[in-house]
Amino acid sequence: MIKMILKRFGLAAATILGASLFSFFLLRKLPGDPARLIGGDLADEQTIATLRQTMGLDQPFPLQFWNYLSSSLHGDLGFSYSTGQSVGTLVQTRLPATVELGMSGVFTAVVLATVFGAVAVYRKKRGADILLRAASSLAMGSPPFWLALVAILLLSVNLGIFPGPEGRLSPGIAPPPTFTGFYTLDALKSGQFGTFFDAVRHLILPAFTIAVGPFAFLSRLFRSQLRNTLREPFIVVARSRGLTRGSVFLHHAVPNSLLSLIAVTAMLVAEAMTGSVLVEKVFGWPGVGSLTVDAILQKDFSVVQGVILLSAALYVTVSFLADVVYSAVDPRIRAGVK
Amino acid sequence: MIEDNVKTITLDSPDKPADEDTLLEVRGLRTEFRTTRGRVAAVRDVSFNIRRGQRLAIVGESGSGKSAMAMSIVGLIQPPGRVTGGEILLNGTDLRGMTDRELSAVRGSRISLVFQDPMSAFDPIRTIGAQLVESIRAHQPVSNRVARRQAADLLGEVGVANAANRLADYPHQYSGGMRQRVLIAMALANSPELVIADEPTTALDVTTQAQVLEMLDRLVTDRGAALMLITHNLGIVAGFCDSVKVMYAGQLIEESDSRALFASAAHPYSRELLKCVLRTDRRQEGLLSTIPGTLPDPTEAFQGCSFEPRCPLGKGNATCQSVEPSLHTVQGPQGIQLAKCHFAGQHELKENQ
Numbered sequence: 298m299i300k301m302i303l304k305r306f307g308l309a310a311a312t313i314l315g316a317s318l319f320s321f322f323l324l325r326k327l328p329g330d331p332a333r334l335i336g337g338d339l340a341d342e343q344t345i346a347t348l349r350q351t352m353g354l355d356q357p358f359p360l361q362f363w364n365y366l367s368s369s370l371h372g373d374l375g376f377s378y379s380t381g382q383s384v385g386t387l388v389q390t391r392l393p394a395t396v397e398l399g400m401s402g403v404f405t406a407v408v409l410a411t412v413f414g415a416v417a418v419y420r421k422k423r424g425a426d427i428l429l430r431a432a433s434s435l436a437m438g439s440p441p442f443w444l445a446l447v448a449i450l451l452l453s454v455n456l457g458i459f460p461g462p463e464g465r466l467s468p469g470i471a472p473p474p475t476f477t478g479f480y481t482l483d484a485l486k487s488g489q490f491g492t493f494f495d496a497v498r499h500l501i502l503p504a505f506t507i508a509v510g511p512f513a514f515l516s517r518l519f520r521s522q523l524r525n526t527l528r529e530p531f532i533v534v535a536r537s538r539g540l541t542r543g544s545v546f547l548h549h550a551v552p553n554s555l556l557s558l559i560a561v562t563a564m565l566v567a568e569a570m571t572g573s574v575l576v577e578k579v580f581g582w583p584g585v586g587s588l589t590v591d592a593i594l595q596k597d598f599s600v601v602q603g604v605i606l607l608s609a610a611l612y613v614t615v616s617f618l619a620d621v622v623y624s625a626v627d628p629r630i631r632a633g634v635k
Numbered sequence: 636m637i638e639d640n641v642k643t644i645t646l647d648s649p650d651k652p653a654d655e656d657t658l659l660e661v662r663g664l665r666t667e668f669r670t671t672r673g674r675v676a677a678v679r680d681v682s683f684n685i686r687r688g689q690r691l692a693i694v695g696e697s698g699s700g701k702s703a704m705a706m707s708i709v710g711l712i713q714p715p716g717r718v719t720g721g722e723i724l725l726n727g728t729d730l731r732g733m734t735d736r737e738l739s740a741v742r743g744s745r746i747s748l749v750f751q752d753p754m755s756a757f758d759p760i761r762t763i764g765a766q767l768v769e770s771i772r773a774h775q776p777v778s779n780r781v782a783r784r785q786a787a788d789l790l791g792e793v794g795v796a797n798a799a800n801r802l803a804d805y806p807h808q809y810s811g812g813m814r815q816r817v818l819i820a821m822a823l824a825n826s827p828e829l830v831i832a833d834e835p836t837t838a839l840d841v842t843t844q845a846q847v848l849e850m851l852d853r854l855v856t857d858r859g860a861a862l863m864l865i866t867h868n869l870g871i872v873a874g875f876c877d878s879v880k881v882m883y884a885g886q887l888i889e890e891s892d893s894r895a896l897f898a899s900a901a902h903p904y905s906r907e908l909l910k911c912v913l914r915t916d917r918r919q920e921g922l923l924s925t926i927p928g929t930l931p932d933p934t935e936a937f938q939g940c941s942f943e944p945r946c947p948l949g950k951g952n953a954t955c956q957s958v959e960p961s962l963h964t965v966q967g968p969q970g971i972q973l974a975k976c977h978f979a980g981q982h983e984l985k986e987n988q
Contacts, residue, residue, distance in 0.1 A: 530755040536711055537750075538770040538821060539743030542735055548769070549758045556760070627760060628805040 305620075309613040316609035317369070320602050321362050329596050330354075335378050369606065375599030377592070384603035387588060392607075393478025394465060395577070395584030399570035401500055402507030407562055409508070410515035411555065418523045419546055429516060436513035442575035445506045449579065452502060459502045462581040467495050503580040507573050511565040518561060522554040529553075556627055563619035564612075571608040658828055658861050659685040659708070659746075664721035666700075666707045669714075672934040677703035677716065679885040685829065690855070690862045692872040692893070694908065695882035698930050701865045702751075704882070705831050709746055710738045725829075744774040747822035749851070751834040753814035757806035763790075763817055764802025767824065774825040789820040793850060812843035816850065823854055830855060833865045848875065870912045873897055881905045884931055884941040888975040890962075895969035902974035903948040906982075940976070948978055 332348040333340075340348075349355050353364060368375070374384035417429045453461045460467060465480050473483040473492050481500065484493035526532065527550050535545045570585070577586030585604060592600035624630045666678035677700045685691055693701050706712045708723055710730060723730040725745065730738060742748075750756050757766060767786035768779060775782070783802065790798035793816040806814060815835065822830055832851060836844040848871060855862045864876055872879055872893065879896045881889040881904065889902035900906045910924040928945035931937055939956045940949060949955035954977050965972045965980035974980065 530750070530752060531758050533706075533711055533713065534748075534750055534756040534818075535758065535766075536739075537709060537742055537748040538766075539739050539741075539773045539825075540769065541739045544773075549761070553758065553760060628762075629759060629807050 305617060309617065312613050313606065313609045314366075317366070317602065317606050318362065320605040321365060322358075324598050324601060325358065325361070327596070331378055331596055331598055334596055365602070374603040374606070377597050377600045379592070379595045379597045379600075384599050387600060388585060388603055388607060391583060391585045391588045394582060395570050395573070395586060397479040397481065398500065398503055398507065398577070398582060398584060399566060399573060401504040402573070403511055403562065403566045403569050405504055406508040406511035406515055406565070407558070410512050410519055411551075411558075414516045414519035414523060415546075415551060418520055418527070419543075426520075429520065433513035433517050436509045439509065441506055441510060441573070442579055444509055445503070445576045445579040448502050448506055460499055462579060463499070464581045464583055465496060465499050466492070467499070470495050503573075503576055503582055506576050506580075507569050511562075511569065514565070515558060515561065519554060519558060522557045523550055526550045526554045556623075559622050559626075560616075560619050563615045563622075567608075567612045567615040570611060656686045657684050658687045658689075658726065660722070660724040660727075661708065662722040662724070664704065664707060664723065665719050666703050666712055666716060667719045668716045670934065675933045677885055677933070678707060680721070681882075681885070681887055682721075683880060683887060683890070685861050685863060687828070688859055688861055689878070690864065690876040692876035692879045693863060693865045693882055694867065694869055694872060694879055696867055696908075696926075696930065699882045700885040701867075701882050702833055703885075705748070705833050705863070705865055708831065709742050709748060710735075711742070740774070743770055743822075743827075744825040745827055746829045746831065747825070747827040749815075749818050749822045749830065749832040749835045752838050753811055753818050754838065756818055757814065759806055762803055762805055763809065764804075767802070767817070767821060770821050770824050785824070786820075789824055790817065792823075792854070793817070793820040794846075795820075812839055812847065815839060815843070815847050819847070819851060819854065823858065823860075826858055827860055829861045829863065831863045831865070834867070835864075836871065837866075837868075844871070868912075869908055881908065884933070886941070886975065888942070889973065891967070891972040891974075892970050895967045895972050898969045899967050899980075901963075901965045901967060901972040901980045902942075902976045903946050903978070904942050905974075907945075907947070942976075948981070948983075949976075952977075 330345075330349075332345050332352060332354060336345050336348050346355075353361055356364070365375070372385065374388070376383045377387055380387070413429055417425045448459075449462055453459045466472060470492055472480060473487050473489050476483045476486055480496040481493060484490070484496055527546075532545055532549060535549050536542070540548070573584070574586035574589050576582070577584045578590050581587075585607070588600065589604045591597070592604070661684070662682050664678055664681045665676060667674045667676050669675075679700075681700075681704060683691075693704070695701050703712060703716065706716075707718045708730070710718075710733070712718060718731065721731070725741065730741065733741070757763070761769075764783060764786055767789065768782040771777065771782040771785055772779070777785070786802055787799040790801060795801055795813060795816055801809075809817065815838075819835070822832075830851075835851065836847050839847060851862070852875065854860075862876075864872070866872065869879075874893075876893050879889075879891055879893050880887045881896075881900075881902060883904050889896070889900065889905045891901060891905075896905060897909070900909055904926075907924075907926045911926065926945060931941050931944070939954075939958055940946070940960050943949050943952070943955040946955065958977070960975050960977045960979075962973050962975050963977075963979035965974060967980065972980070
């Protein structure tokens with residue numbers, strides 16, 4: 298057990314190290330000089346050279362990487378060239394917005410996918426099944442940023458049901474006191490129900506946009522898992538014990554099929570948080586995604602690197618969490634059986 | 636196409652006609668599977684009775700339709716299979732006319748099943764106790780606590796040591812033999828009138844086989860339940876069952892008293908089956924005996940007797956090839972036997988036939 302945990306940590310460290318090395322290398326090799334960006338077009342060569350020196354850009358690549366690594370380990374991710382803020386603070390202020398959005402999106406997707414998948418399989422109606430599969434094909438093929446634009450155009454601009462791309466709250470509404478950083482939860486906790494409803498209203502469209510892809514994927518996966526589980530011998534045995542079809546479906550087929558969704562859902566959570574870059578931009582959501590887009594456009598090395606490091610850490614954490622969940626819900630894994 | 640050459644035969648069974656003693660009465664049961672090559676009959680017009688407390692063995696090789704018949708009786712034949720004809724009367728009530736909910740009340744309560752593969756018979760993520768309790772509470776209006784106590788008692792009865800504590804264990808923490816015991820406990824949880832055991836010992840090693848059979852024997856006797864033992868192994872039938880029905884290609888081709896069958900089988904197929912039993916009390920020379928050939932392809936129409944191509948007696952015989960035999964009554968040395976054979980009871984063909 299301890300060996301396994303050590304192995305996992307080693308693997309996690311390697312993943313994060315690899316990701317940071319890759320991003321570090323890539324960003325240095327891109328054309329463009331951050332010193333020039335900071336100094337501005339009018340700065341003379343001397344100023345730029347001094348800047349390069351203070352930023353450590355004149356040092357050999359391995360040394361730069363080493364410096365970066367060691368300061369990272371001390372919690373210093375550098376500072377943003379464009380805003381002057383430390384990367385740590387920047388990410389910290391942006392992260393809750395992204396996590397709130399990503400979690401809501403994936404949560405919506407999981408709930409809808411299991412409900413629709415289960416109904417489609419249980420009802421045995423071919424129509425429902427075909428509809429679900431067609432919808433999921435369509436959804437899988439639609440890029441999220443396009444969906445985001447369509448959603449805003451249709452539901453916000455034309456119909457006015459949902460607010461436009463104005464971020465997490467309507468203008469003029471103050472954010473609730475920070476507790477978790479999730480506006481919905483924080484508003485509830487401090488009893489500001491007006492703020493809560495406003496936050497939810499702002500959350501719905503982007504969350505659904507993010508949910509579409511995962512929903513398409515999960516509903517198909519769940520559907521096929523359910524059908525496989527229903528063919529397992531223990532299902533017939535359970536029926537032979539006198540359980541009705543519905544009872545066997547609900548108490549045996551669904552839980553066993555849900556198991557296989559855990560790992561995938563974990564990956565989808567990581568993906569929704571790191572991959573919702575463009576959706577955030579379209580909705581004016583002040584999350585890590587928007588931060589990344591801006592940082593890339595401004596060649597803000599440290600920020601991009603910080604975000605990539607964060608993504609790698611996120612993937613590692615999430616897959617570790619998936620394992621923890623598995624061992625909590627699957628007795629075979631808990632016992633160390635294959 | 637199969638329909639054309641199968642005549643419905645009214646059985647004049649050695650079982651007494653249905654009376655108060657009759658628990659289950661199966662009449663003209665027919666089960667078909669829809670395949671890419673048309674509809675295939677796995678069970679072809681099978682009729683028989685089971686009396687209360689009777690122990691009946693259904694014997695036949697793999698693919699003869701034994702399991703399909705068992706699943707048809709409890710209405711659990713899985714698609715693409717379907718029961719297409721016949722009546723299944725439990726105490727006079729036709730199970731085929733019941734809704735799924737009504738049938739569920741019968742399954743696991745009045746008719747229980749014990750399955751072949753104990754390794755895959757349990758939900759892997761629920762405890763044994765939870766599954767036992769679930770079975771009990773599906774049929775009895777008792778609280779969780781009472782059901783749990785019953786479950787512990789049942790486990791103890793089937794010989795699971797430290798039963799109360801083992802309720803909290805998961806299926807993978809039980810060995811194969813123990814799981815089979817639990818399956819039997821589950822089958823007996825609601826005091827069934829009929830236990831259908833479908834090859835209950837096939838997946839077990841020999842010592843466990845004997846224990847499981849002994850336990851099944853004892854429990855069925857104690858509770859006065861009838862037992863229908865499905866097996867391909869005639870060896871475990873002797874001394875365990877009162878009567879034997881031999882199944883071949885979806886039909887019952889011999890129905891005999893257990894002792895009568897072992898003394899002198901009326902159908903040539905039964906005799907061939909008997910030769911395949913490994914006997915430890917007799918010295919056997921050479922290879923173990925087998926029946927040459929295989930079951931007829933059910934998708935192909937055939938005329939006459941389904942066993943003819945493999946029959947040591949009737950192979951090539953014009954009558955056997957063209958006329959499907961009806962059930963003949965034979966007065967054997969140990970009583971009346973029935974066999975679906977033109978030469979029932981004969982061990983050699985007489986020249987003039």
